[in-house]
Amino acid sequence: MKRLPLPLLLALFTAIPPLAIDMYLPAMALMANDLATDIHKVELSVSAFLIGFAVGQIAGGPLSDRIGRRPVILFGIALFSLTSVFLINVQDLDQLLLLRVLQAIGGGMASVNSAAIVRDRYQGKDVAKTLSLVAMIMMLAPLIAPLLGSLVVRFGQWRDIFTLLSAYAFVVLMILSWQLEESHPPEKRQKSSPWGNYLSIIRHPVARYYVLALAFAFTTMFVFITASSYLYLDHFGQSSDAFPWLFGANVVVMMTMNRLNMILLRRFSSPQLLFAGILLQLGATLALTLLFASGQPSLATTVTLIAFSVGSIGLVAANAISLVLHYFHHISGSATALIGVSEFCLGALFGYLWSLLHNHTPLPMMLMMAVSACLALLCVLLARRVQHSDKVA
Structure with a gap:
């Protein structure tokens, strides 16, 4: 039988993290009640997942450089699917947090290798184009995940969410076992220390700034994801049925930006499109911060600006990853892992800081998003400055 297209195969397992994060967001209030805790403590499970995902990436990237993708x-x-089974019967908050970390480690080990496989197979602008195509397909996951979670809450129990996650991961495991070919042959595998690989990336005068720029751009999105249940369900008083549609606006804009990125790459370079995406994100987050600092913007205004802030990742991610991997062909697994670790560690940190600063208004959330977007822009400007200096020299 004919093999499935590579972007589709990559999207199948790259979709696991957004499914695992977004599907249970509408159920957080019910989870808090069932586990006899506060919703803000349940929201820490998002940060727990981000930490576990970072651990999985930092292990999975170098390991794939050594033994194959x-x-x-x-x-x-397999680890993700098995841990999801145990999450079905979780009894308290501590168990939830621990198992979410283990679940995320499995997801991180798998997902980190998507971009590495693309780098194994493609060169130049084709890397950014293929990553954008994978992202477009994968974006169906965060688009339908909150809706699936809302349907589960309506017709079943929140624990059934983890049943669905386990089943999905198992089906993907069977498909990949049959369809996914190895892209990193033995003769190209690296036997050097993973820590040495990480240091070479960190020390690179340009790549390190692109890694940080992408990490801070994603952190802006992760702060929103962590606080989205509070913002829409608590502050704006929306129902769990409305949540998927409000959340889905971000995904629609991101998919549009991914498609736009593929078209614009015909005329513009990856550094130019990355810069444009960061500027879009910063403008939207600063507008949100000013609006909430001066009054109470409408739900429609808030949803629109957040959609552009989060959706700008469609212009940022593929181009930033492509720019980093351009310098590290033979250790693309390690490079992708460092990108992921930076994204998810900073996302977890800023999400935790939001929980400390939370004063039952959206302003701290918007401030954290604006700070991370500003830092993303600073890193892009530093990268451009180094590249300009090298050209002059």
Whole structure:
């Protein structure tokens, strides 16, 4: 039988993290009640997942450089599916947090290798174009995940969400076992220390700034994801049925930006499109911060600006990853892992800081988003400055 297109195969397992994060957002209030805790403590499970995902990436990237992409991906998905089974019967907050970390480690080990496989197979602008195509397909996951979660809450129990996650991961595992070919042959595998690989990336005068720029741009999105239940369900008083549609606006804009990125790459370079995406994100987050500092913007205004802030990732991610991987062909797994670790660690940190600053208004959330967007722009400007200096020299 004919093999499935590579972007579709990559999207199948890259979709696992957004499914695992977004599907249970509408159920957080019910989870808090069932586990006899506060919703803000349940929201910490998002940060717990981000930490576990970072651990999985930092392990899975270098490991795939050594033994190949395929075995690491299959092991990670198997771990995710098994841990999801245990999450069905979680009894308290501590168990939830611990199991979410373990679940995320499996997801991180698998997902980190998506961009590495693209770098194994493609060169130049084709890397950014393929990553954008993978992202467009994968974006169906965060688009339907909150809706699925809302349907589960309506017709079943919140625990059924983890049943669906386990089943999905198992099906993906079976498909990849049959369809996914190894893209990193033995003769290209690296035997050097992963820490040495990480240091070479961190020390690179340009790549390190692109890594940080992408990490801070994603952090802006993660702050929103962590606080989205509070913002829409609590502050604006929306129902769990309305939540998927409010959340889905971000995904629609992101998918549009991914498609736009593929078209614009015909005329513009990846650094130019990355800069434009960061500026879009910063403008939207600063507008949100000013509006909430001066009064109470409408729900429609808030949803629109957040959609552009989060959706700008469609212009940022593929171009930033492509720019980093351009310098590290033979250790693309390690490079992708460092990108992921930076994204998810900073996302978890800023999400935790939001929980400390939370004063039952959206302003701290908007401030955290604006700070991370400003830092993303600063990193892009530093990268451009180094590149300009090298050209002059």
